[in-house]
Structures are given as structure tokens and as C-alpha cells.
Amino acid sequence: MQKTEDIDNRERLARFLKVLGDSNRLGIALSIGKEARSVTEIVRASGLSQTLVSFHLRIMREANVVRTERHGHFIYYSLSDTSLLEVLSRLSQMLNGKKLLMEKTPEPVRRPRLKAWRK
Amino acid sequence: MQKTEDIDNRERLARFLKVLGDSNRLGIALSIGKEARSVTEIVRASGLSQTLVSFHLRIMREANVVRTERHGHFIYYSLSDTSLLEVLSRLSQMLNGKKLLMEKTPEPVRRPRLKAWRK
DNA sequence: ATATAATATGAGTATAAACTCATGTGAAAA
DNA sequence: TTTTCACATGAGTTTATACTCATATTATAT
Numbered sequence: 343m344q345k346t347e348d349i350d351n352r353e354r355l356a357r358f359l360k361v362l363g364d365s366n367r368l369g370i371a372l373s374i375g376k377e378a379r380s381v382t383e384i385v386r387a388s389g390l391s392q393t394l395v396s397f398h399l400r401i402m403r404e405a406n407v408v409r410t411e412r413h414g415h416f417i418y419y420s421l422s423d424t425s426l427l428e429v430l431s432r433l434s435q436m437l438n439g440k441k442l443l444m445e446k447t448p449e450p451v452r453r454p455r456l457k458a459w460r461k
Numbered sequence: 462m463q464k465t466e467d468i469d470n471r472e473r474l475a476r477f478l479k480v481l482g483d484s485n486r487l488g489i490a491l492s493i494g495k496e497a498r499s500v501t502e503i504v505r506a507s508g509l510s511q512t513l514v515s516f517h518l519r520i521m522r523e524a525n526v527v528r529t530e531r532h533g534h535f536i537y538y539s540l541s542d543t544s545l546l547e548v549l550s551r552l553s554q555m556l557n558g559k560k561l562l563m564e565k566t567p568e569p570v571r572r573p574r575l576k577a578w579r580k
Numbered sequence: 581a582t583a584t585a586a587t588a589t590g591a592g593t594a595t596a597a598a599c600t601c602a603t604g605t606g607a608a609a610a
Numbered sequence: 611t612t613t614t615c616a617c618a619t620g621a622g623t624t625t626a627t628a629c630t631c632a633t634a635t636t637a638t639a640t
Contacts, residue, residue, distance in 0.1 A: 352491065355553050356484040363479030365472045366599080372471065381617055394599065396618055401597095415607060416618050423555055429548060435472050436542055483628080500587055513629065515588055520627095533588045534637060 361405040362430075364388060367398045371407065372420065372430070378411065378418040464560075480524040485509060486517045490540065491549070492527065497530065497537040 344352075362368055366388070373379065373387040385395050399419060402408045407426075409421045421427070464476050465473075481487055485507070486563075492498065492506040518538060522528045527538045540546070 352487055352555060353484045355549065356487045357481075357483055358552065358556055359478050359487070360482030360606095363475055363477075363482040365475040366598090368475045368478070380527060382615095386567055391548050391621095392541055392601085392602080392617070397599070400618080412607085415614095425555065429555070430551055433477065433548055434470060437473050437543065438470060440490065446630065447548075465621070479627095485628085501585095509628080510590095511587070512631080519588075531637085534584095536587065 357407060358407070361401060361407055364398070366394070367402055367407075368430075370398055370402065371426070373429065374408065374419055374421055376421070376424045378420040380418055381417040383418070384419065414429065468532070477524060478538060480526055482519070485513070486521055486526075487549075488516065489517055489521065490545070493527065493538055493540055493545050494546065495540070497539040499535040499537055501535070504540065 362371065369388055370384055370390075371383055379387075381392065381395060381399065384399075385392050388395060390398075399408065403410060405417075406422050409422050411418050411420075481490065488507055489503055490501055498506075498510065500514060500518065503518075504511050505512060509517075522529060522538075524540065525541050528541050530539075531538050
């Protein structure tokens with residue numbers, strides 16, 4: 343049994359992962375990187391429409407993945423915590439290190455081999 | 462401009478994050494931990510129905526988040542890469558370290574302060 | 581061969597998420 | 611004070627995801 347607090351933390355983490363678990367949002371986060379970027383810059387870098395970029399930025403903003411600061415006409419977005427980049431980089435290494443997701447054939451579930459195991 | 466390979470990697474990473482970006486699946490992953498656990502054990506630990514657990518396990522299996530090994534009646538699930546746990550732990554720290562997601566009030570977008578910044 | 585225990589799966593439904601369009605807003609410039 | 615630039619937003623549509631139910635499969639025990 344898990345404490346309510348743990349469940350809260352888990353849900354918070356899941357929510358955060360879900361926000362990053364979208365190719366466009368992940369691309370936006372990566373294009374922001376350690377800098378502060380205006381929406382226009384992000385639009386240009388991502389190739390997405392302004393509306394779509396704003397749509398995703400709102401989601402990221404509400405999840406506190408990004409922060410904003412206005413300067414004249416421009417609103418600059420930056421990552422709330424740039425150490426996120428290291429975590430993502432580490433995950434990416436995991437995925438490309440053929441330990442995860444890289445194998446062409448998923449593990450079979452039916453008809454696995456029956457060799458003795460555990461006990 | 463990004464290379465096709467980068468986009469592939471990004472999409473793979475996003476897909477992976479999306480799989481973990483669900484509270485039930487994250488709970489399942491955490492309940493598996495460094496061990497190998499049968500579906501029955503996971504059902505008991507999670508409190509979810511067997512069907513729902515199997516439903517999510519399939520998604521995790523197809524994303525190579527988990528591996529399976531059958532032993533008699535039982536099919537044991539384990540994390541494909543247990544170092545995932547460290548990454549999750551680090552992310553969780555980020556979120557509870559009030560750098561991300563913990564602030565009660567999201568950053569305002571309209572009416573930000575206008576102090577000189579950048580240049 | 582039949583029954584049973586553990587788990588998977590296809591099909592359906594409900595909900596949520598992604599995306600688009602048209603329009604609104606805030607700040608600065610003309 | 612009107613226009614323009616950069617960006618946001620509400621509403622609507624499409625697509626995807628989560629979940630459930632009934633049933634199938636696989637291995638073991640009887």
C-alpha cells in the first residue's frame with residue numbers, strides 16, 4: 343500500500359511525462375534548450391504553425407515546464423529547469439543504446455521459451 | 462534544421478515518455494521496480510483490474526519498457542532497463558524541489574512585469 | 581480428456597487530447 | 611488614435627487513448 347502523498351507524486355510525475363510525451367512539445371522544449379526563445383523563434387525552428395505552437399506552449403506553461411517573460415512585443419519562453427535537458431539526454435541514450443525501444447522485434451508473449459527460471 | 466535521424470530519436474523518446482506519462486502505467490512500472498513480478502502480483506499491488514493491468518502491460522511491452530518471461534502459469538514482467546528508476550527518481554526530485562510543477566500559481570502570461578531584460 | 585489458474589485479446593464505448601480556424605489582446609510604432 | 615506586430619484564446623472537429631466486457635489462450639493439474 344502506498345501513501346496518498348506517493349500517489350500524488352506519482353500523478354504529478356505522470357502528468358509531467360505526459361506533457362513531454364508529445365513529439366511537438368518535446369521538439370519545442372529541445373528547441374528552447376538552455377536559452378530563452380520568443381514564440382516566433384520557436385515557430386521558425388519547429389516548422390509548426392503559430393497557433394499550434396501557442397497551443398502547446400500553453401500546455402507546457404500550465405505544467406510549469408516552461409516559464410515566460412515578456413519583453414516588448416515578444417514573449418520569451420525558457421525551460422523552468424534546464425537540468426531537464428540532461429535527464430532527456432540520458433533517456434535518449436537509454437533508448438538508442440538498444441536496451442529500450444531499439445529492438446526491431448518486440449518480445450514474444452505467446453510461446454516463450456520454457457527453460458527453468460526462478461527457483 | 463534537424464536531421465531525419467534526430468526527428469526519429471525525438472519521436473522515439475516522445476513515444477517512450479507518453480507510455481510512462483500515464484498514472485497507472487507509471488504505477489505499474491514503479492511497482493515492478495528492480496524485480497520481476499507476475500501479473501497477479503502487479504494486480505494486487507496496483508489495485509487495478511486484471512484486464513486493465515494486462516491492457517497497460519501490453520502497451521509497455523510494445524514500447525519495450527518491460528520484458529516478459531514465462532514460468533509455468535505465470536508470466537513475469539521486469540523493466541527492460543532498471544536504470545529507468547533512477548531517471549524517474551531524479552525527475553521526481555525535480556518536481557518536488559519546487560522548481561517544476563510544484564508552484565501553486567502558474568506564471569502569468571498577460572501583464573508580466575516590464576523590467577529591462579535581455580540587452 | 582477435462583478442469584482450472586493465469587493471463588491475453590478483440591471489439592466496443594467513453595473520454596481526452598491534438599489540431600484548426602477565426603478572432604481577440606497587449607505593446608509599440610506611425 | 612490607428613495600425614501593426616507578436617502572441618493568445620474560445621470553440622469546434624478529428625483522432626487517439628483509456629477503459630470495460632466477454633471470450634480466448636496457454637500451461638498445469640486431475
